[in-house]
Amino acid sequence: MDDSAIVSLYWQRDESAITETAVKYGKYCFSIAYGVLGNVSDAEESVNDTYLDAWNAMPPSRPAVLSTFLGKITRRIAIDRWRKHNAEKRGGGQMDAILDELAECVSSGENVEQTVEQQMITDHINAFVRTLPDAEQRIFLCRYFYMDSIKDIAKRFGFSKSKVKSMTLRIRRKLRAFLEKEGWL
Amino acid sequence: MNPLQLLEAIGDVDDTLLQAAHQPLPLKRQFAVHMVTIAASICLIAGASVWGVRQFAAHSRLVSSGNVFHHGTSVSETASATDDTLDQGQEETNDISFSDTIRDMVTESVDLYITGWNTGGFSGAVNMANASFESGMEIQVLMNDSTSCLYSDEQTGTPCSYDMNASNTAVGSYVTVTYSDCIQTDTGIQIVATTVTRYQ
Numbered sequence: 001m002d003d004s005a006i007v008s009l010y011w012q013r014d015e016s017a018i019t020e021t022a023v024k025y026g027k028y029c030f031s032i033a034y035g036v037l038g039n040v041s042d043a044e045e046s047v048n049d050t051y052l053d054a055w056n057a058m059p060p061s062r063p064a065v066l067s068t069f070l071g072k073i074t075r076r077i078a079i080d081r082w083r084k085h086n087a088e089k090r091g092g093g094q095m096d097a098i099l100d101e102l103a104e105c106v107s108s109g110e111n112v113e114q115t116v117e118q119q120m121i122t123d124h125i126n127a128f129v130r131t132l133p134d135a136e137q138r139i140f141l142c143r144y145f146y147m148d149s150i151k152d153i154a155k156r157f158g159f160s161k162s163k164v165k166s167m168t169l170r171i172r173r174k175l176r177a178f179l180e181k182e183g184w185l
Numbered sequence: 186m187n188p189l190q191l192l193e194a195i196g197d198v199d200d201t202l203l204q205a206a207h208q209p210l211p212l213k214r215q216f217a218v219h220m221v222t223i224a225a226s227i228c229l230i231a232g233a234s235v236w237g238v239r240q241f242a243a244h245s246r247l248v249s250s251g252n253v254f255h256h257g258t259s260v261s262e263t264a265s266a267t268d269d270t271l272d273q274g275q276e277e278t279n280d281i282s283f284s285d286t287i288r289d290m291v292t293e294s295v296d297l298y299i300t301g302w303n304t305g306g307f308s309g310a311v312n313m314a315n316a317s318f319e320s321g322m323e324i325q326v327l328m329n330d331s332t333s334c335l336y337s338d339e340q341t342g343t344p345c346s347y348d349m350n351a352s353n354t355a356v357g358s359y360v361t362v363t364y365s366d367c368i369q370t371d372t373g374i375q376i377v378a379t380t381v382t383r384y385q
Contacts, residue, residue: 068200075196083189102188121186121194129202141206144195158219184186 003066010058017058018051025067029074035094035147036078037085046081050074075145094147101168102144105176106185121184128178132171139164140171294363295376297324299356306332306378312359317367318374325375326362335382358383 001020009017026047033046053073063069082095129137135157142148142156150168154161179185295318297309306328314320360383364376 065200065204068203071203072196076193079189079193079196098192099188102191106186106188106191118190118194119197121190122197125191125194126198126202129198137202138206141195141198141203144192145198145203146207179186 007058007062007066010055011062018055021051021054021066021070022047025070028067029070031148032071032074032146033078035149036075036082038094042081042085043078046074046078049077053077071146075147094149098144098147101172104172105179124179124182124184128175131178132174136167136171139167143168293365294361295324296359296361297326298359301356309360309362323373325373326364326381327366327375327377328381329377332378333380335380 001024006017006020006024009020029047029050030043033043033050034040037043037046050070050073054070057073061069079095129140132140139153139157142153143150148156150161150164153159154164157164159167176185295311295315296313298312299307299309300323301308303325306326308323308325311318311320311322311324318324360381362376362381363379365379366375366377368375368377
């Protein structure tokens with residue numbers, strides 16, 4: 001079933017929308033959640049929460065790209081779940097490593113004002129990503145949006161793991177310079 | 186800003202970027218690039234091998250028949266070639282350009298009648314056809330200081346000063362030319378004369 005038909009099912013409040021979503025995007029959402037949490041049961045719960053969120057969001061939302069719409073929901077839910085668990089102990093997913101890596105790009109634990117500034121950061125991130133060469137764009141988003149492991153990225157793009165590591169390091173340096181230039185650091 | 190905020194900000198990047206990032210296309214593209222590279226390499230190696238074998242075969246044939254041709258020499262280079270390269274009849278395997286077509290020579294002499302003189306030698310039309318040249322075919326004969334010019338009475342005319350001491354008055358003369366090089370150029374066939382014997 002194509003994406004527009006699935007979205008229509010949501011709008012018609014047809015519960016088969018969730019079944020169709022699970023069939024088509026279940027693995028996709030699970031891989032994102034598992035990348036964040038590193039735990040099968042937590043990841044599965046995050047995916048189920050994703051379906052519920054999608055059910056509540058459509059309508060009024062009518063996403064143009066259903067995959068990324070679901071992916072963003074899954075990612076947000078998984079990060080929230082990770083944040084709750086993190087108070088107790090760190091999980092086995094990519095989150096710890098990724099946060100350590102991103103700490104190279106930002107200076108401290110200070111918080112920016114929520115919502116408005118968060119949107120501004122996102123705009124700048126978009127602008128930054130578009131400045132990157134094609135391969136670096138993909139690797140950056142695979143690593144820091146989809147939370148893919150270095151090994152998986154290397155396999156996906158046909159690079160060695162060391163090459164991916166060096167590329168992500170270079171990208172992070174660029175990101176830090178970009179954020180400094182834009183006044184975020 | 187802390188790392189978690191940065192991570193969450195990354196979570197709202199454009200859908201188009203996200204779609205492109207997670208599509209399997211890059212792997213396919215890489216595979217295709219690898220395949221093209223490998224195919225190009227194979228073609229290059231195969232081409233070089235075929236060319237090498239052909240060159241080796243041609244060289245072997247010439248050596249075995251006693252005819253040593255100097256391949257791949259341009260017209261101007263040939264015209265100004267020194268004694269060292271042409272007089273001694275030494276085997277030479279100069280680089281050959283792909284545009285040159287070396288005739289599969291059976292004989293190394295040709296009978297011509299002179300149709301005109303020029304700086305490098307003279308042009309002539311084939312008087313008597315042989316296995317290599319058809320009758321009437323125009324050939325440019327290149328001469329140099331090592332070219333021996335003979336007359337029918339066996340009088341040696343070396344050096345010939347490129348005109349057999351006959352200047353343009355020799356136009357229409359019949360000569361037998363033995364040669365060391367035969368070159369197919371864009372303008373026609375050129376031979377580098379070893380001896381030019383005037384017999385009429």
